[in-house]
Amino acid sequence: MTSRASAAPPSRGFWKTAAALLHEDTRSPLTARLAAAATHLSGASRCAIFLRDKESWVRADPGGDDWAPRLPDPAARAAVRAEGALWIPLESEGEVHGFLGLEGVDETEPELGRSLGLLLGALLGANRFSRMVKDAGFELKTRLLELESLYDLGLSLAGQLDLPSLADEVLFRSISLTDARRGTLVLFQESGEVLLERNIGGEILPTEALATWRLPEGEAVINNAAATAPTAGVRSATCEKCLAIGISVSGRRLGVLAVADKESRDGSVIDFTATDARLLSLFANQAAAAIETARLHREAIEKERLDRELELAAAIQRELLPHTLPIVAGVEVAAASVPTRQVGGDYYDFFPLSRGRLGFLIADVSGKGVPAALLVSTVHAAVHLQIDLSETITDLVSRIDRHLQRYAAARKFLTLFFGLIEPDTGLLRYVSAGHNPALLLRRFGGIERLDSTGVPVGILPNAVWTERTVAMEPGDLVCLYTDGVTEAVNEREEEFGMERLTRILGGASAMSAEQVCMEALAQVAEFARGMPQYDDQTMLVVRRT
Amino acid sequence: MSETCKVAVERRGDVALLWTDGYINNQGGEEIAREAYAQIGNGARGLVMNLEKTKIVNSIGISILIEVLEKVMDRKGVLAFCNLTPTIDKTFRIMGLAQYASIYANEEEALKAVSVQLASP
Numbered sequence: 001m002t003s004r005a006s007a008a009p010p011s012r013g014f015w016k017t018a019a020a021l022l023h024e025d026t027r028s029p030l031t032a033r034l035a036a037a038a039t040h041l042s043g044a045s046r047c048a049i050f051l052r053d054k055e056s057w058v059r060a061d062p063g064g065d066d067w068a069p070r071l072p073d074p075a076a077r078a079a080v081r082a083e084g085a086l087w088i089p090l091e092s093e094g095e096v097h098g099f100l101g102l103e104g105v106d107e108t109e110p111e112l113g114r115s116l117g118l119l120l121g122a123l124l125g126a127n128r129f130s131r132m133v134k135d136a137g138f139e140l141k142t143r144l145l146e147l148e149s150l151y152d153l154g155l156s157l158a159g160q161l162d163l164p165s166l167a168d169e170v171l172f173r174s175i176s177l178t179d180a181r182r183g184t185l186v187l188f189q190e191s192g193e194v195l196l197e198r199n200i201g202g203e204i205l206p207t208e209a210l211a212t213w214r215l216p217e218g219e220a221v222i223n224n225a226a227a228t229a230p231t232a233g234v235r236s237a238t239c240e241k242c243l244a245i246g247i248s249v250s251g252r253r254l255g256v257l258a259v260a261d262k263e264s265r266d267g268s269v270i271d272f273t274a275t276d277a278r279l280l281s282l283f284a285n286q287a288a289a290a291i292e293t294a295r296l297h298r299e300a301i302e303k304e305r306l307d308r309e310l311e312l313a314a315a316i317q318r319e320l321l322p323h324t325l326p327i328v329a330g331v332e333v334a335a336a337s338v339p340t341r342q343v344g345g346d347y348y349d350f351f352p353l354s355r356g357r358l359g360f361l362i363a364d365v366s367g368k369g370v371p372a373a374l375l376v377s378t379v380h381a382a383v384h385l386q387i388d389l390s391e392t393i394t395d396l397v398s399r400i401d402r403h404l405q406r407y408a409a410a411r412k413f414l415t416l417f418f419g420l421i422e423p424d425t426g427l428l429r430y431v432s433a434g435h436n437p438a439l440l441l442r443r444f445g446g447i448e449r450l451d452s453t454g455v456p457v458g459i460l461p462n463a464v465w466t467e468r469t470v471a472m473e474p475g476d477l478v479c480l481y482t483d484g485v486t487e488a489v490n491e492r493e494e495e496f497g498m499e500r501l502t503r504i505l506g507g508a509s510a511m512s513a514e515q516v517c518m519e520a521l522a523q524v525a526e527f528a529r530g531m532p533q534y535d536d537q538t539m540l541v542v543r544r545t
Numbered sequence: 546m547s548e549t550c551k552v553a554v555e556r557r558g559d560v561a562l563l564w565t566d567g568y569i570n571n572q573g574g575e576e577i578a579r580e581a582y583a584q585i586g587n588g589a590r591g592l593v594m595n596l597e598k599t600k601i602v603n604s605i606g607i608s609i610l611i612e613v614l615e616k617v618m619d620r621k622g623v624l625a626f627c628n629l630t631p632t633i634d635k636t637f638r639i640m641g642l643a644q645y646a647s648i649y650a651n652e653e654e655a656l657k658a659v660s661v662q663l664a665s666p
Contacts, residue, residue: 138640142604145639152635172601172632179603181570200601201568263571265605 017041030127034120035061038100042112045104048085051097051124060098069101079113088117092125149173150282157290161297163187167198170257170287175200178243178276180259181269186210187247187255187291195255204236204244204260213256215246220277220284226260236260243272245284249292257284306369313343313373320380326350328358330423332545334513336521337538338484344536345372345414346482347379351387356423359387362435362480362540363416371412378408379416393418393431394467397457404458413458417450417480419542426472426544431465433457436483437498441505443475450478477516477543479505484535488524496527513541550599552576554584560591560659562652566598573599574609581613590622591659595652597628607640614646623647623662627655 017040031049039047046067051060057071072082077096079088085103089096100120105112153173160166167185175183182201189195194207205213215221215232223231226242236242239260247255257280264270317339325333335348345367351359361383365375382403383396390396397418404412415435421428432438434456437449454465472478481501488496504523508516517539524537550573553564561584567573581592592613596602602610617624624646626637637643649655 138604138608141640145604145636148635148639149632152632168600175568176601176603176636179570179605263603263605265571265608267571267575 029062030123031060032062034100034123038102038116038120042102042105042116044102046085047103048101049090049120050099050101057099067103069103071099071101074099079117086113088113090117090121090124092118092121095125097121097124097128146177146279149177150279150286153283153286157286158293160290161294163196163291163294164198166287166290166294167196170283170290171198171200174257174259174280174283177279178259178272179262179264180243181261181263182239183257183259184210185255185257185287188253190252202238204239204242204258205234209234210256213244215244215256215258217246217248217253218281218285220245220280222272222274222277224271240269241272243276243280245280247284247288247291249288254288254291257287309370310343313370314339316370316373317343317345317347317376320347320376322348322350326352326358328352328423329356330545331358331421332513332543333358333360333541334517335538335540336517337536338521338525339536340484340533343369343373344482344484344534345376346484346536346538347376348480348538348540349380349383351383353387353420357420358423358542359418359420360480360540360542361416361418362482362538363414364435364482364484364536364538365414366412375404375408375412375414378404379414382407392467393420393429394465397431397433397454397465398463401457401463405461408458413456415452415456419478419480421472421542421544423544426474426476428470428472428478429467430470431467433465434459436481436486439479439502439505440470440472441477441479441508443473443477443509445506445509447502447505472544474544475509477505477508477513477541479516479520480540480542481520482536482538484533484537485520485524485539487535488528488533488537489531490527490529491531496524500527513543517541549573550576552580554580556584556587556589557656558660559589559663560593560656561589562593562595562656564595564598569596569599569602569606569610571605571609574606578609578613582616585616585620585622590620591663592617592622592624593652593655593659594624594626595628595655596626596630596633599633600630602633602636604640607636607642610642611640614642618645623659625649625655625659627652 035047035049048059048069049061050057050071057074069083069085072087073080077089079086085101086105088100090098090100100116156169157166160169167187171183171185182204184199184204186197187195194211197207213232213234220243221232223229223242226236227240231242231244241262242258242260244256244258246253247257261269262272321337333350337346345365347363349361353359363379365372382400386396386399390399415433417430417432417435417438419428419430430450432450432452433454434452437451440448440450453468455463486496486498486501501520504520520539521537550565550567550569555562563577563580565577614624626646627649628651629648634648637648647658649658
């Protein structure tokens with residue numbers, strides 16, 4: 001052991017040596033460098049450094065020998081001798097940062113101990129201060145990151161209309177900024193069923209439990225005892241600590257956002273804080289607004305798609321109706337159709353046949369929109385294909401029925417009225433497959449109903465229809481219509497009805513077929529007074545001249 | 546993205562290429578640090594971390610990456626990141642990682658830049 005000759009303060013050489021030793025290997029931990037410097041400068045045989053770790057004192061130098069001293073007195077504020085060593089408090093700015101234990105040093109050199117205490121204390125204090133500054137800088141940057149993330153999330157969500165991407169964005173940021181190990185975001189449909197579920201790091205709750213989890217809205221719930229106590233009434237079997245919030249808009253529950261198990265640098269799980277709760281609440285609020293925007297956008301797209309579909313259906317239907325009316329000796333014809341916004345699937349047609357005869361048809365197919373328009377298209381094709389092959393009207397209707405059974409989608413059917421008039425004789429043959437009663441207006445007054453002669457087409461396999469015959473005198477008029485006419489409603493939800501139609505026809509003896517048609521539809525429009533109608537209104541009139 | 550972060554490593558001369566897959570939190574950061582320190586111990590002077598399969602980094606993960614960066618800088622080495630999501634890119638810039646470690650769009654650019662930096666005196 002080296003002993004010093006006097007108790008004088010250490011010379012300039014001491015400090016130079018200390019500085020050189022401390023800067024010799026800056027890659028080593030500070031405590032290792034301090035221990036090496038203290039051993040060299042004091043000439044001690046062995047050295048130990050104790051530092052405070054929360055509430056206790058722990059040995060902080062690398063050790064490496066079999067010396068395992070206990071810190072004798074943490075309250076000591078002056079050098080003491082114990083455990084065969086000299087124990088020097090390492091102090092700066094009135095605060096003890098640690099203790100230096102030196103084995104085998106000379107008791108007669110108090111200045112050496114004091115100088116080492118000051119040197120190491122100052123260095124530990126500076127190091128602690130440097131760490132505090134560094135931690136504060138990191139903390140400050142973390143807060144800045146939170147603010148930036150909120151701003152970025154707002155911007156990002158404002159332009160994000162894809163729900164899965166939106167959910168990922170919210171969940172990733174929530175987990176990241178709360179230092180959670182896992183997170184869950186679930187969105188519900190209006191029916192309460194799960195629309196979308198995202199889990200990172202494993203699920204917090206099973207899906208069925210998430211669906212019934214009634215969390216408060218607006219402010220996140222912190223449960224730092226989630227391992228033993230339920231969070232908002234629900235217990236998670238998988239997490240220790242939990243932070244969760246309900247996502248809602250105007251009281252409507254949209255989903256749940258939850259994170260669990262906030263981690264620390266040493267790998268342990270620590271408590272969620274009020275800052276975490278505030279952050280998650282802000283994320284949930286932003287998510288709610290974005291989810292609502294995405295939903296409205298989806299609805300707008302769906303409406304646009306429906307509008308396009310309706311335009312297409314209307315175009316198909318317009319194309320299938322006759323562009324001109326036939327001119328046939330002995331008869332006068334008229335027809336008109338008022339489509340509704342939904343496109344109801346009404347169809348009419350005329351078929352000039354041999355020997356001056358005229359076939360005419362009105363039909364109303366089931367359904368609306370494109371499916372109805374396609375069914376009209378199928379009926380149109382069937383009638384035009386089969387009319388020349390059919391020997392009778394019942395044969396024609398049966399052929400149309402078989403065609404539909406073969407080519408149309410299941411559960412599709414139509415009502416139709418097919419009439420065949422021989423102008424020479426005035427004989428009207430007809431089949432009505434479940435259609436509204438046609439009205440026969442006699443020239444000298446009186447209206448007769450031509451009722452249905454069978455079931456709608458396409459509804460029953462092997463159905464049979466009956467053909468009926470009625471004689472039309474010159475001036476007699478037959479009026480066919482679809483249920484959109486008689487079932488048109490006004491603002492009092494009253495239907496136009498058969499009675500009003502019959503009354504109009506009763507005063508139409510002197511009118512042309514076209515005038516009858518126009519007058520009836522005009523009165524229906526007058527009755528409805530702009531109320532949106534559910535079904536197309538179609539009318540076909542044939543008068544024997 | 547994996548439930549737990551996985552790290553794959555390939556050595557290219559004195560540069561080690563690390564691919565991460567998953568959440569860079571305490572577990573993920575420690576995994577990266579373990580592989581990085583092993584490579585540094587084996588003489589790697591440059592580290593390129595490809596984060597293509599990482600979508601989330603938390604503050605613990607960032608503090609571990611800063612520790613790795615400090616270790617690399619102590620040894621006069623170079624650390625570069627590539628294939629970052631825009632969110633992680635911004636996070637690294639705010640948290641100061643980008644001050645001493647470069648960020649590149651892709652692996653090829655990162656490897657080329659690190660090799661040039663290591664070759665310069």
